[in-house]
Amino acid sequence: MSDGAPISQSQRDIFSSLIPSSEVRSMAFSKLSLSLILTIVISSTISLAHPGGFPGWGGQGPFGGGSFGLFPEYYQFSCPQANDIVMPVLEKAIAKEPRMAASLLRLHFHDCFVQSGGPNWELPLGRKDSKTANLALSNTNIPAPNSTILNLITSFKRQGLDEVDLVALSGGHTIGVARCTTFKQRLYNQNGNNQPDQTLEKAYLFGLKSVCPRSGGDNNISPLDIASPARFDNTYFKLILWGRGLLTSDEVLFTGNIGKTMELVKAYAKDEGLFFQQFATSMVKMGNINPLTGFNGEVRKNCRHVN
Template sequence: MFILSCAIFQAFPVSSSNNYGGLFPELYQISCPQANEIVMSVLEEAISKDPRMAASLLRLHFHDCFVQSGGPYWEVPLGRRDSKTANFNKANVNIPAPNSTIQNLINLFNKQGLNEQDLVALSGGHTIGMARCVSFKQRLYNQKGDNLPDVTLEKTYYNGLKSICPTSGGDNNISPLDVASPIRFDNTYFKLLLWGKGLLNSDEVLLTGNVKKTKELVKSYAENEAIFFRHFAKSMVKMGNINPLTELKGEIRNSCRRIN
């Protein structure tokens, strides 16, 4: 299904100068008026079969923008193409690790032209999806090399995580990033941070990392879902315009696994 739509889109490149670095929502309006319907129908089918797919797609978009360059709604500027190369080293350097400190997160986002509001809003994408035990194990048993848990973890939540993630083995066991509503896009993620139930260190430090701006945003989004949705949509568009490859600078792959 995607192969058909990609072939149609690639056959009719369109040039445009705008504020989106070559991307704009109406890119395929002439060459493929059904583009949005095709994509949405495929996404709806995939997500209905596996709700985790929504989180995977958010993560894919995040990784693409940072490396090679029922919730909120936003108009997506179209035309961002696939890279003809892959860079494992850039992925390891530019993508924030799950044990990142707040300053490390801020620095990595700033490097991509994103600010603290973008950091907290986009972190809210963790309201859906799962994480492997290996991503949060250090918070349970060895936060400071003393074999003790992270003191910011709420006790009941901590005990539940220990049953999922034992001291040895089980690295591929998974836990929801948002334990309360793991398949619903809402602002519960931020409420959980206030209750000491952020799964990753990079989640909890938004509140406990002693940065006034991020702490205030966590509280604001926890109190007002509409503000979170509005900021998330704005930051998604902003992130999507990080060094986009357009026209002949990239390609639309017929198979996501390999270059054409």
């Protein structure tokens, strides 16, 4: 969600390197931001070990009852060193390629939404890898970058997420980049009349045109948050207020005139703490969209391939 460009082969190799034998900083990435990415990595990018040692495994959930679910102590017995294993590799990977942070956030969004420095939260763990993930399903379920506000609200509602979740999770675009192909129509032909999107601030429009020419350059990239592209903050929402949201799906949160998304953008632009609090809540909520747990799904030996 947060990085409009595809995850590169080198990034995928780093994801794999984080997994033990059988079983993924900005210029000044803060401890808070690393904590954000760490929780994402542990929850959805890797499965460090089979939780066979947890009390209740084999028919009972971790807290009693007969169903499996996600919970923060998932690796307490099977891999108590999970955090210590992941953090050093993660810090090294992000220091080498800062865009990795945004790619991991995007990966978490795709994993939860399709298979159904910043805030910190206690994240329920234990989500298994799908055996049926595929590109077609991703393209069908993930909202397109040129989505209308109604499309966005409908897509999120289908997953049990409301307008508050939509705006808060869109704030993940505070880091990462997008390819020209995802927003070029806004620069030259937004409504089929060979005119740019009128909601784009003029200086920002001219800057984007220099990066994305009318012909060619589809794989050129631009930051989703031009003011602080490598820092997890609330600047994304401030830019939207100024007509500097990069994607149509960003700007319509403020200009769509449906529901309460406009007021939420204003609120998060004004209060970074409020945004962080809701982002954490919505991330946990999204992570619980029909997770594969227990004997469903699998722990991939190579995160790029089904076992």
